[in-house]
Amino acid sequence: MKIKLRYFYFLLLTLIVACSSDDVGIDEEKPTISIDYADGFPQGCSELTRGETYSFRAQTTDNLSLASYSIDIHHNFDHHTHDDQVGDCSLEDIKTAVNPLIFIENYTIDEGGTTYEINVSITIPDDVDTGDYHCAYSVTDATGWQSRTSIDIKIIE
Amino acid sequence: MSHKILSIWLIFGLCSTVLAQNSFQIKGVVKHANDLTPAVGATIVGENLYTFSSDTGAFTINNLSKAKYTFTISHIGCEPKTISVAVGPNMKELNVYLSEDATVLEEVKVNAKTSEREVMETPIVTQTVSKEFLDQNRENTLMQTLSKVAGVSTINIGSGQSKPVIRGLGFNRVAVVQNGIKHEAQQWGNDHGLEIDQHGIENIQIIKGPASLLYGSDAIAGVVDIQPNKIPQPNSFAGEVNIIGESNNDLLGVSAGVTTRKDKWFYRGRLTYRDYGDYKVPTDQINYENYVFELHENNLRNTAGNEADASLGIGFISDGIKTETVFSNVNAKNGFFANAHGLEVRSSSIDYDSSNRDIDLPYHKVNHFKITNNTAIKIGDHNLQIDLGYQNNNREEHSEPVPHGYMPTPSNTKERSFIKNTYSLNFRDAFKPTDQHDIVVGLNTEYQNNNIGGWGFLIPEYNRFTVGVFAYDQFEVNSNFHVLAGFRYDVGSVATKAYFDWYQSTVNNDDGSTSYIYLQRSQDKTLNFGSLSTSLGLSYIKNKTSYKVNIGRSFRMPLANELASDGVNYHMYRYEQGNIDLDPEISYQLDLAVDHTKKSFSIGVSPFINIFQNYIYLNPTSNYYETIQIYEYTQAKVFRIGGEFNTSTTILKKFQIDASVEYVYSRQTSGAKEGFTLPFSPPLSSLLSAKYQFNKLLFFNNPQFIADYRITAAQEEIVPPEEKTDGYQVLNMSFLTEIDVFTNNLPLEMRIKLNNVFDTKYFNHTSFYRLIDVPEAGRNISLSITIPFKK
Numbered sequence: 025m026k027i028k029l030r031y032f033y034f035l036l037l038t039l040i041v042a043c044s045s046d047d048v049g050i051d052e053e054k055p056t057i058s059i060d061y062a063d064g065f066p067q068g069c070s071e072l073t074r075g076e077t078y079s080f081r082a083q084t085t086d087n088l089s090l091a092s093y094s095i096d097i098h099h100n101f102d103h104h105t106h107d108d109q110v111g112d113c114s115l116e117d118i119k120t121a122v123n124p125l126i127f128i129e130n131y132t133i134d135e136g137g138t139t140y141e142i143n144v145s146i147t148i149p150d151d152v153d154t155g156d157y158h159c160a161y162s163v164t165d166a167t168g169w170q171s172r173t174s175i176d177i178k179i180i181e
Numbered sequence: 182m183s184h185k186i187l188s189i190w191l192i193f194g195l196c197s198t199v200l201a202q203n204s205f206q207i208k209g210v211v212k213h214a215n216d217l218t219p220a221v222g223a224t225i226v227g228e229n230l231y232t233f234s235s236d237t238g239a240f241t242i243n244n245l246s247k248a249k250y251t252f253t254i255s256h257i258g259c260e261p262k263t264i265s266v267a268v269g270p271n272m273k274e275l276n277v278y279l280s281e282d283a284t285v286l287e288e289v290k291v292n293a294k295t296s297e298r299e300v301m302e303t304p305i306v307t308q309t310v311s312k313e314f315l316d317q318n319r320e321n322t323l324m325q326t327l328s329k330v331a332g333v334s335t336i337n338i339g340s341g342q343s344k345p346v347i348r349g350l351g352f353n354r355v356a357v358v359q360n361g362i363k364h365e366a367q368q369w370g371n372d373h374g375l376e377i378d379q380h381g382i383e384n385i386q387i388i389k390g391p392a393s394l395l396y397g398s399d400a401i402a403g404v405v406d407i408q409p410n411k412i413p414q415p416n417s418f419a420g421e422v423n424i425i426g427e428s429n430n431d432l433l434g435v436s437a438g439v440t441t442r443k444d445k446w447f448y449r450g451r452l453t454y455r456d457y458g459d460y461k462v463p464t465d466q467i468n469y470e471n472y473v474f475e476l477h478e479n480n481l482r483n484t485a486g487n488e489a490d491a492s493l494g495i496g497f498i499s500d501g502i503k504t505e506t507v508f509s510n511v512n513a514k515n516g517f518f519a520n521a522h523g524l525e526v527r528s529s530s531i532d533y534d535s536s537n538r539d540i541d542l543p544y545h546k547v548n549h550f551k552i553t554n555n556t557a558i559k560i561g562d563h564n565l566q567i568d569l570g571y572q573n574n575n576r577e578e579h580s581e582p583v584p585h586g587y588m589p590t591p592s593n594t595k596e597r598s599f600i601k602n603t604y605s606l607n608f609r610d611a612f613k614p615t616d617q618h619d620i621v622v623g624l625n626t627e628y629q630n631n632n633i634g635g636w637g638f639l640i641p642e643y644n645r646f647t648v649g650v651f652a653y654d655q656f657e658v659n660s661n662f663h664v665l666a667g668f669r670y671d672v673g674s675v676a677t678k679a680y681f682d683w684y685q686s687t688v689n690n691d692d693g694s695t696s697y698i699y700l701q702r703s704q705d706k707t708l709n710f711g712s713l714s715t716s717l718g719l720s721y722i723k724n725k726t727s728y729k730v731n732i733g734r735s736f737r738m739p740l741a742n743e744l745a746s747d748g749v750n751y752h753m754y755r756y757e758q759g760n761i762d763l764d765p766e767i768s769y770q771l772d773l774a775v776d777h778t779k780k781s782f783s784i785g786v787s788p789f790i791n792i793f794q795n796y797i798y799l800n801p802t803s804n805y806y807e808t809i810q811i812y813e814y815t816q817a818k819v820f821r822i823g824g825e826f827n828t829s830t831t832i833l834k835k836f837q838i839d840a841s842v843e844y845v846y847s848r849q850t851s852g853a854k855e856g857f858t859l860p861f862s863p864p865l866s867s868l869l870s871a872k873y874q875f876n877k878l879l880f881f882n883n884p885q886f887i888a889d890y891r892i893t894a895a896q897e898e899i900v901p902p903e904e905k906t907d908g909y910q911v912l913n914m915s916f917l918t919e920i921d922v923f924t925n926n927l928p929l930e931m932r933i934k935l936n937n938v939f940d941t942k943y944f945n946h947t948s949f950y951r952l953i954d955v956p957e958a959g960r961n962i963s964l965s966i967t968i969p970f971k972k
Contacts, residue, residue: 050856052899091803102590103530104583108472118530121584126687128586130805162808168801168853168901170810172470 054169055086057093057161063141066159068109071178074154077147082161082173089136089166095144097127100156100176107158107176115156115176125152125179136166154179205268207242209275210234211254215971216417220256220279227252254279281414301727303655304665304718305392306774306787310385317887317917317932319425319965321432321457323379327405329889331825331841332389332787334863338949339484340430340460340958341515342374346947347389347403348789348823349845349862353740354402356392360409360507360553362570363399365603365629369640369742371753371949376511376549376574377407378490380423380436381451384408389825390772390789391735393714394667397625397649401737401768409505409555410449412498413442418972425455429936429961430485431537432457445499453490458537459516460484463942463959467520474520477534481955485538486515504556514546521953529581542594543580549573563612570605578635585751586807587686591636598634603627619655621667624648631741633680639750639757640742641680641703647673647738653716661722669714673738676707677745686807702747712736712765729774737766743797743814749807756806757799758813766816767794773824781831788824793817799860800853801901817852819859821845839870847898857900861947864896864906881918882928889913896946906951909943911936930967937961 059067065081072078084090101119125148133140142161160174211220211234219238225231227250234240234256247269255261259279266275300307308330320326324335324343335343336351345355357364359377367373385407392400413419420439426432438451459480467474476482489512496505519533519541531541554569577598582591609623629645653667685697716733746759769792776785795816804811823845831837843866847859869890878884895908914935919928940960944951 052905054901092805094805094808096586096808098584098586102583104581108470121590124584126587128807130808132804160808162805162810164803164805164810166803168803168810170801170902 051088051165051167051169053087053165055084055090055163055165055171057082057084057163057171057173059083059161059173059175066175066177068107068175069113069177070175071180072148072157073180074148074152075150077145080142080144080146080159082142083139084133084142084163084171085139086163086165086169087138090133090138090140091136091164091166092130092132093140093142093161093163094130095127095142095146096129096160096162097125097146097177098158098160099124099153100158101153103156107174109173109175113156113176113178116178119155122153123151125149125157148179152179154181204243205245205247205270205272207245207250207266207268207272207275209240209277211238211240211256211277211279213259213414214278214280216414217278218416220259223254223256223259223279225252225254301722302657302663302720304663304720304729304731305388305395306390306729306731306772308387308389310387312383315379315382315385316930316967317915319379319932320936321427321430322374323377323382324375324405326379327385327387329868330387331827331843331868333387334843334866334947336861336947336949337945338372338374339481339486339515339518341455341457341484341486341488341513342372344368344373344375345403345405346861346863347387347405348843349821349847349859350402351861353399354737355405356396356400356403357405357407358396359407359551360505360570361555361566361568361607362551362553362572362605363396363627364551365572365601365605365627366547366549366574367576367599367601368399369740372517372545372578373547373576374513374515376513376547378436378451378453378492378509378511380453380490381410381438381449381492382407383410389787390731391714391716391733391768391770391791393671393735393737394651394653394669394716394733397627397669397671398647398673398712398736398738398765401735401766409507410440410494412496412503412505413440413447413449415442415444417442419970421967421969423965423967425963425965427457427961427963429958430457430460432963445497447494447496447498447505449492449494449496451490451492453488455489456487456538458485461959462956463937463940464956467954469521469953472521478537479959480534480537481518481950482533483516483519483541483544485540486513487540488513501559502557504554506552506554509551511549512547514540515544516540517543517545518950518953518955519543531581543578543596545576545578547574547576549575563610566607566609566611568605568607570603572601572603572605574599574601574603578637582636585749586809588636588682588684593636595635596637597639599640600632600634602630604629617657619657620652621654622650622652624650636683637751638680638682638702638748639746641745642678643741643745644676645673645738645741647671651714663720665716665718665720667716670711671714671736671738672709672711674707674709675738675741675744677703677705677741679703679705703745706745706761708739708744708761710738710765712738712767725779726775726777729772731770731772733770735768735770737768737797739763739765739797746814749809754809755801755812756809758806758811760814763797763814763816764795766797768792768796769794781834782829784828786824786826789822791819791821793819793821796849796859798849798852798854802853815852817854818850819847820850821847821859835874837872837874839872840867842867849900854900858898860900860903862896862898863947864898864908865894867892878918880920882921884916884918887915887917889915902952903946904952904954906944906946909941911941911943912938914938927969927971930969932963932965932967934963934965935960936963 059082162172164170211223223234245268251265253263322343324345328335334346337343353368388404392404418441422437425434434455436453440449461479492509494507550573552571556567558565578596579594580596584590606626611621626648649671651669656664680703681699718731721728744759746757771790774787796819800815802811826842829839871888873886875884891911896906916933922929937960942956
């Protein structure tokens with residue numbers, strides 16, 4: 025029986041060795057995305073005025089190569105979600121959307137690179153519903169890892 | 182019938198008392214202990230005496246002198262009984278009850294091989310799970326119970342649902358078969374669990390490897406084959422009631438089953454009901470990305486559920502024919518974790534914490550209705566087996582209506598619904614043209630019709646038809662050396678149906694204008710597939726060691742969601758895109774199994790090497806669709822190697838130690854994720870199990886202590902969007918015993934089980950909730966009582 029056990033350990037050992045030898049060269053790191061710097065916009069609980077134009081800015085990084093990002097602004101009149109920023113904003117009463125702002129855009133970072141500042145100019149239309157909104161950024165790297173961040177904002181008159 | 186026997190018996194009994202002579206006689210009746218039917222033709226052998234029992238089980242031995250006689254009564258299928266009788270005047274009639282032999286064969290086999298021997302001889306590597314194993318290790322779901330088998334793991338969705346994973350592959354790559362019919366539900370879905378009542382199952386065969394040859398598409402990674410239950414003995418009635426309670430999720434479950442047989446007709450029925458609250462995890466907050474979810478009293482918010490199952494079987498057995506029809510219905514409703522289901526973070530005005538038993542949104546409910554018929558007919562040398570099946574799977578996912586992208590707030594909570602009807606017909610003929618050959622030829626056909634509803638779109642409606650023909654031959658070179666060779670060809674057709682969004686999306690045209698259109702998500706399209714499966718296996722037995730080698734090619738037809746998905750899966754926060762050009766998945770595997778079994782020691786090792794020519798994989802891309810990351814179905818070459826090791830030893834007859842190790846290594850060797858592993862890869866894991874059997878402890882009969890210690894290594898092998906998972910060690914303990922509560926009846930069986938003894942906080946890499954950093958369930962005490970009865 026001892027002989028057989030020895031064979032097994034040998035097999036197990038070769039297996040482990042075989043498996044641990046080629047673990048190089050794959051990207052296991054997610055990109056990062058943050059508005060937590062002086063120019064980052066919008067900050068949590070920001071109030072955006074209808075008719076005004078704002079520069080939406082967020083800093084992204086990756087260990088290898090950034091690929092795409094997206095910005096999604098949608099209403100939170102039903103309080104369906106909350107942001108991941110420090111501190112809670114006071115939400116207005118729940119209401120029904122009539123003509124909410126829907127901003128859905130994807131962008132590619134053609135130059136790749138390991139750092140990139142998102143800077144998109146968005147004008148808040150004059151006729152959209154005011155109230156609680158949610159701004160979500162997301163970024164992917166060339167491998168397919170993704171990071172997201174979201175911010176509670178308000179659109180006011 | 183039984184009245185007649187009783188009266189005859191009584192008459193005989195009366196007769197014997199009136200006899201009083203110098204030459205004495207012994208009169209008696211031999212009966213089966215379990216059902217009190219007469220044991221016809223039992224032999225009664227002693228020194229200078231020999232007789233048989235009659236049709237009524239009665240026997241008489243004449244011309245005996247006044248002395249003490251010892252004789253042995255034996256009967257086929259019963260344990261022989263030796264009794265001593267002092268013969269003299271005024272002798273009472275003897276009543277001899279013979280108990281069934283421990284190994285009753287379901288049917289009389291021409292060749293007297295035990296089922297263990299047959300399993301050893303066939304080159305197919307199977308693992309048998311008995312009712313005893315299921316009873317001793319019962320967890321919340323069937324698959325959690327089976328995960329104690331090395332090489333088998335589960336993908337759990339909360340405490341009440343799980344799906345099978347064999348050697349790291351799951352979803353549609355593992356076929357679950359019940360009563361010969363493949364279980365067909367929404368196996369492709371991340372949050373789908375197996376809809377099978379885990380009570381009342383007597384025997385499961387697990388094949389850890391490709392088995393397309395026998396089971397067709399979907400059995401590419403393995404099979405969990407739930408065998409039809411044994412046919413009860415004639416004139417028998419038996420049943421059991423099982424009650425279970427658990428502390429972690431406040432579960433209360435009741436399951437009651439009966440089986441009865443007169444002569445040729447037999448019936449069985451079972452009812453199961455389980456109701457449980459939110460399960461508790463050993464943490465009071467969950468940190469997922471930048472979110473923090475506070476938990477109320479450690480309850481994983483809104484994971485309560487219930488399950489109600491019923492089944493009824495009607496069977497007939499006679500010379501050369503055996504048939505059974507089983508109707509079953511499984512109905513379950515489970516809540517999903519309220520703060521984040523899949524990857525989507527949600528807030529709600531629902532007061533989830535007011536009760537840990539209510540099921541609020543989001544939840545799913547499923548009803549699975551199944552009829553199966555298994556008929557075996559013996560015509561000459563041919564054993565024909567016909568299996569028919571009809572299944573209706575009706576699953577609904579409900580969540581709070583929320584606007585997403587261009588979709589306005591829906592008017593109701595029904596996010597998705599799937600109604601799938603599956604009709605199956607399997608036929609096989611087994612015959613022996615010569616003593617050396619066992620040939621089986623067969624046909625499998627299946628028709629599926631899948632309908633969808635709800636405001637969320639994920640997979641299209643489709644119809645699918647598959648036919649496969651197969652033949653294999655098990656050739657006996659000599660009694661210790663067997664070869665199995667077989668091939669199979671399958672053809673299939675999938676017809677997907679068109680689907681358009683119910684709301685308009687904004688589309689920016691190239692000329693600068695904007696249009697609002699109902700986007701088309703799927704098209705009317707018919708796709709045809711065909712594939713060959715082959716298998717060659719050897720089995721060699723030398724003394725106490727058996728060696729098996731198998732090499733085979735298996736396949737899997739692409740599913741409708743892999744071919745034609747085109748929609749946002751908000752639970753997973755991804756846009757899933759099918760690929761109409763996918764080929765059937767082809768896998769080649771080499772399996773080895775060596776088992777050495779001695780009386781008090783056994784050791785086994787079963788390594789494998791597996792190559793997928795084109796593994797269908799949902800690849801996370803770098804691109805976005807309406808701000809949601811696009812995942813596309815793609816094909817990649819995959820290399821896998823791994824295996825299981827088991828050993829068991831018994832010390833001093835009372836103390837048994839089992840150890841097992843399982844390991845799988847997977848690599849994508851081509852495609853976008855070359856160098857990465859596959860999703861949900863189980864880490865290296867071992868299970869140490871110690872069992873001590875007492876003789877008698879206070880009023881406990883056959884008490885046993887079992888301690889299971891699982892040591893799992895960290896899983897460093899990940900693929901986006903997975904997270905690495907740390908290793909863990911968990912101790913489970915159980916105490917099993919029988920108690921004689923009712924005299925003259927079967928003993929009551931009791932089990933106390935303590936799971937996660939130290940309330941360890943750990944993560945299971947293959948749990949659905951792992952992605953949102955939810956740890957596994959905390960400490961749980963369960964008490965299970967089974968009251969068996971018999972007539």
